[in-house]
Amino acid sequence: MRQTPAQRHLQAKLAKIASAAAGVGGELQGSAYQLMLAQLAEHRRALKDIQSVERKIEAKRAFLPVYDAWIDGVLASNGGAQDQVVTTVLVWHIDAGNYQRAIEIAEYAVTHKLAPPDQYDRNLATILIDEFATAALTGKMDRATARDLLPIVLHGTRDLDAPDQARAKLHKAFGYAVIGRAGSADVDYDKVSADDARLALDHLQRALALFEQVGVKKDIERLERRLNKPETPPAP
Numbered sequence: 525m526r527q528t529p530a531q532r533h534l535q536a537k538l539a540k541i542a543s544a545a546a547g548v549g550g551e552l553q554g555s556a557y558q559l560m561l562a563q564l565a566e567h568r569r570a571l572k573d574i575q576s577v578e579r580k581i582e583a584k585r586a587f588l589p590v591y592d593a594w595i596d597g598v599l600a601s602n603g604g605a606q607d608q609v610v611t612t613v614l615v616w617h618i619d620a621g622n623y624q625r626a627i628e629i630a631e632y633a634v635t636h637k638l639a640p641p642d643q644y645d646r647n648l649a650t651i652l653i654d655e656f657a658t659a660a661l662t663g664k665m666d667r668a669t670a671r672d673l674l675p676i677v678l679h680g681t682r683d684l685d686a687p688d689q690a691r692a693k694l695h696k697a698f699g700y701a702v703i704g705r706a707g708s709a710d711v712d713y714d715k716v717s718a719d720d721a722r723l724a725l726d727h728l729q730r731a732l733a734l735f736e737q738v739g740v741k742k743d744i745e746r747l748e749r750r751l752n753k754p755e756t757p758p759a760p
Contacts, residue, residue: 532593539597546605548636560594560609584616595629604636611648612641618655623665627673634680649684652677653694660697663706670701692735699727699740703747713750721750 527535538556546552567587574580591613598610614633617626630652632638640648656677660670674697681691702724705711716724725747728740 527590527593535593536597536600539594540601540603543598543601543603543605543607546603548604550605552605552607557607557609560591563590564609564612581619581621585620588613588616588620588622599628599632602632606639608639608641611638615641615644615651615655618652618659621659621664623656623659623669623673627676630677631680634684647685649681650686650690653681653686653690657690657694657697660701661693661706667701667704667706670697674698674701688734689738692731692738695727695731695734696738696740699724699731699743702727703743705743713746714753716747716750718751721747725751 535556538554539560542552542554542557545554567583567590570587571580571583574583591609594609595613598605598607610629611633614626614629617623617629633648634652638648640646640651644651646654656665656674659665660674665673674694678694678698700706702720703711703713703716713721725744728744728747731738731740732744
């Protein structure tokens with residue numbers, strides 16, 4: 525349902541008031557939040573009826589604008605209240621490929637230690653690490669976006685608890701983004717700049733240290749060989 529500017533303004537205002545009133549770590553209360561939860565429940569039911577993953581993602585893209593004003597109001601309040609709408613929409617934005625918006629919400633969620641959506645058995649840090657790494661490794665996230673955003677996820681979750689395997693995957697994803705590798709496609713390592721090779725090598729070595737079966741040993745060997753070669757001087 526498309527909202528008018530007045531409706532968006534009101535929703536953002538109500539979100540800001542509710543979040544600020546609940547306070548850091550508090551549970552959101554009030555009819556406005558209950559209406560958002562009811563809308564979220566309706567959308568979740570609709571998603572359960574869809575078998576295709578691709579169509580689920582399309583549905584999420586269609587649903588997400590309904591929550592934009594609420595999210596804007598919560599972020600503007602910086603209240604830090606527990607909010608299932610915020611954390612669910614955060615994951616949906618990753619699923620939908622709206623990575624910049626997801627990062628914006630994730631920074632707020634991590635800062636205020638928001639609980640993950642009820643249906644997830646992973647903590648918020650693990651969800652972020654897993655989902656962003658998977659998006660980059662599968663090529664759903666383009667290289668430029670991965671190079672920009674994965675360091676933010678690495679930095680933002682570095683002090684949070686998460687399985688070593690998940691964190692290894694994130695380091696691998698960033699290392700691959702640096703050298704331009706996605707999916708099963710290979711890379712001409714001789715064309716990787718020395719700076720990029722060193723940066724990627726650091727992250728792939730970290731990935732291997734965290735989880736030996738992360739699948740980067742051959743990449744590490746190739747990067748080491750690349751760095752042992754002299755730089756080709758530029759043509760006169």
